[in-house]
Amino acid sequence: MNPRVMDAAEALQKLQSFSAVIDVRSPSEFALDHMPGAQNWPVLDDAERAEVGTLYAQVDPFVANKRGAALIARNIANHIEAHAAELPKSWTPLVYCWRGGNRSGAMAHILARIGFSVVLVQGGYRSLRRALRADLEQRPGQLQFHVICGRTGCGKSRLLQSLREVGAQVLDLEALAQHRGSVLGLEPGETQPSQKLFETRVWADLRRFDPNRPVFVEAESKKIGALHVPDALMEQMRQGHCITLELETNLRVALLLADYAQLSADRPLLLQRLASLRALRGAETVERWQELITQGELAAFTADILQHHYDPSYTRSMSNHFRAFDAAPVVALKGIDGGSFRDAALKVVALSTAEIHSVVSPEQCVRQTTGGV
Numbered sequence: 001m002n003p004r005v006m007d008a009a010e011a012l013q014k015l016q017s018f019s020a021v022i023d024v025r026s027p028s029e030f031a032l033d034h035m036p037g038a039q040n041w042p043v044l045d046d047a048e049r050a051e052v053g054t055l056y057a058q059v060d061p062f063v064a065n066k067r068g069a070a071l072i073a074r075n076i077a078n079h080i081e082a083h084a085a086e087l088p089k090s091w092t093p094l095v096y097c098w099r100g101g102n103r104s105g106a107m108a109h110i111l112a113r114i115g116f117s118v119v120l121v122q123g124g125y126r127s128l129r130r131a132l133r134a135d136l137e138q139r140p141g142q143l144q145f146h147v148i149c150g151r152t153g154c155g156k157s158r159l160l161q162s163l164r165e166v167g168a169q170v171l172d173l174e175a176l177a178q179h180r181g182s183v184l185g186l187e188p189g190e191t192q193p194s195q196k197l198f199e200t201r202v203w204a205d206l207r208r209f210d211p212n213r214p215v216f217v218e219a220e221s222k223k224i225g226a227l228h229v230p231d232a233l234m235e236q237m238r239q240g241h242c243i244t245l246e247l248e249t250n251l252r253v254a255l256l257l258a259d260y261a262q263l264s265a266d267r268p269l270l271l272q273r274l275a276s277l278r279a280l281r282g283a284e285t286v287e288r289w290q291e292l293i294t295q296g297e298l299a300a301f302t303a304d305i306l307q308h309h310y311d312p313s314y315t316r317s318m319s320n321h322f323r324a325f326d327a328a329p330v331v332a333l334k335g336i337d338g339g340s341f342r343d344a345a346l347k348v349v350a351l352s353t354a355e356i357h358s359v360v361s362p363e364q365c366v367r368q369t370t371g372g373v
Contacts, residue, residue: 003095003108003118008127011094011119012135018094018119024107025097025125033196035096035128036204041079043072043103072106084111092117100124129196132203139206140233145171145240146214146352149318149325152182152310153252153302154245155333155341156218157259162338162345163216169209171217176201179225180259182310184273186225188266198227206233214241214352219322238321241355242328243348247336253302255336264298281309329355 006014012035015021021038023030026049030040044052048071056064084091093111097104100123108120121128148156157174164170178192179185186192193201209215217237222229229237247255263270271290278286285308292301318325331347334340 001112001115001117003112003120005122006094006119008121008123009131009134011096011121012128012131015094019091020093022093022095022107023097023125024095024103029098029125032194033129033200034125035132036200039083041083041107043075043079043097043107044068045075048075068102072103076107076110079107080110080114084114084116087116089115090117092119094119094121096121096124096128098124099126132200136199136203136206136230137232139203140230140236142211143206143209143236144211144214144356145237146216146348146355147219147237147240147242147322147324148216148245148348149219149242149322149328150245150247151252151306151314153256153306154247155255155336156245158255158336158341159245159344159348160216160218162341163348166342166345166349168345168349169213169215171202171205171209171215173202173217173220173224173229176205177224177227179227181220181224183276184260184263184270188262188269192225192227195227199230202230202233214356216348216352219318221317239323241352242322242324243351244325244328244330245333245344246330247333249303249306251333251336252306253299256302256306257298258336267293277309285309 015035015037021035022041023034023038024041024043025034026042026044026046027040028046030038030042034040052064052068052071055067093116095104095108095111095118097107100121104120104124108118112118123130148159150156157172157180160170160172164172174181174185176193177198178187178190180187192198217240219242220229220234220237222234257264270293274286274289274293289301289305292298292304329351331344331351333344
């Protein structure tokens with residue numbers, strides 16, 4: 001039995017139909033980006049890949065092929081013993097490497113000779129990535145985005161969590177980007193994913209959504225940390241319905257102190273990040289914030305940076321970028337406990353449902369009044 005070769009665009013749309021998606025590239029290639037749900041069965045690790053590449057470029061391709069074949073055969077045997085020994089014959093994997101060549105071909109052919117029904121991606125990861133980007137351009141336009149707006153610290157991310165808990169469709173871009181979206185938004189010790197992996201994560205969420213139901217998303221700028229929100233998605237978000245979340249300033253301060261507790265505990269890192277705001281807010285203002293932090297006055301610092309950095313440009317920026325912001329209904333949070341966010345989530349769902357029902361096309365009006373099909 002030989003592996004079946006499948007076009008990348010078809011394979012991308014059928015990812016969930018396979019028993020497993022096997023990425024045989026090296027661990028560093030896999031870490032940079034991989035298809036949703038993929039398992040890494042590297043036929044060459046990073047050091048081995050570099051060794052074979054050096055032999056190919058500096059010694060002789062034939063010598064490199066012999067060395068590569070030995071390493072690949074040994075590694076495939078290890079993967080079969082570790083991962084495939086107990087798998088049933090009905091197991092149907094999709095296999096890919098960088099461009100659908102020697103690495104994935106070797107794994108696919110051996111698995112097929114065992115008796116598994118194996119599908120090999122034509123063009124490998126490169127073609128899958130190209131198909132994913134094309135689909136990512138189209139998919140946002142098929143969805144209804146309802147944008148959660150609100151000043152920094154009003155609990156938009158927590159509201160998204162509560163919306164998910166009550167069964168709503170949620171796209172949490174900051175969670176996917178591993179960044180809270182502000183100059184202080186990267187947690188200590190964290191790193192953001194690559195731009196490619198971020199886009200793959202976004203696409204994986206978008207493809208699961210029902211286009212007949214709203215998708216709730218937080219109002220974001222074009223960049224979340226170092227990552228760019230895909231243009232097609234950003235455009236659809238800015239054209240979407242808006243709901244504004246409001247919270248009293250003292251509760252915003254309390255929420256931010258809780259959410260940024262890890263960063264607040266790392267005073268040197270916090271002071272360093274604030275220094276990047278000197279050009280925007282001036283040395284005197286930044287030094288005032290740094291002095292408050294040094295004195296342990298974190299609540300006073302938080303209130304001050306809200307008043308003099310985050311809040312001043314909020315309304316102007318939102319009005320300029322989100323079409324429906326000025327007419328957005330308001331949901332006022334009564335507290336920052338779980339029950340308050342759940343109540344707010346239920347109100348948001350009710351408002352969104354009412355908004356959808358109020359937007360009726362002329363054709364729909366005719367059908368509703370005449371009973372037409």
